[in-house]
Amino acid sequence: MSDSEEQVELLLVNANQALNFLRKILDDLAYKRDGFILSSQDKILLSQEKYKRNKAVLVNIGKLLKKKEYPLPQKLLHHLARNLRSRISAITEEAITLDKLR
Numbered sequence: 001m002s003d004s005e006e007q008v009e010l011l012l013v014n015a016n017q018a019l020n021f022l023r024k025i026l027d028d029l030a031y032k033r034d035g036f037i038l039s040s041q042d043k044i045l046l047s048q049e050k051y052k053r054n055k056a057v058l059v060n061i062g063k064l065l066k067k068k069e070y071p072l073p074q075k076l077l078h079h080l081a082r083n084l085r086s087r088i089s090a091i092t093e094e095a096i097t098l099d100k101l102r
Contacts, residue, residue, distance in 0.1 A: 004077040009065060011084035015058055018091040022051055025098045032102070040101055047094055054087060 029044050061080060064072075 002071065002074075002077075004074055004081070005065070005072065008061075008077055008080045008084065011081055011088065012058060012061055012065070015054075015084050015088050015091065018088050018095065019051065019054055019058065022047070022091055022095040022098070025095055025102065026051060028102055029098060043101070044098070047098055050094060054091060057087070 026044065026048055061084070
């Protein structure tokens with residue numbers, strides 16, 4: 001396994017951890033939903049949709065890494081790493097924003 005593949009796998013683990021943190025916040029907010037104003041409820045629903053999309057992408061990247069029959073091209077690994085970094089950043093920002101609602 002190349003350094004790039006290891007980096008992508010570590011980023012995938014980090015992205016999943018960030019997504020799990022977001023899921024925990026969304027679950028906490030779901031219990032408190034009755035006390036929120038409508039705009040906050042819309043933010044929560046939008047975040048839940050983003051969560052589902054991000055989870056699907058991470059699952060597909062994980063499948064790609066596990067089912068490969070040959071080494072992945074460096075350019076693809078570079079783009080996957082860049083994509084995962086931006087997803088981690090976006091997920092973390094979303095979690096911080098929602099955490100303020102708790």
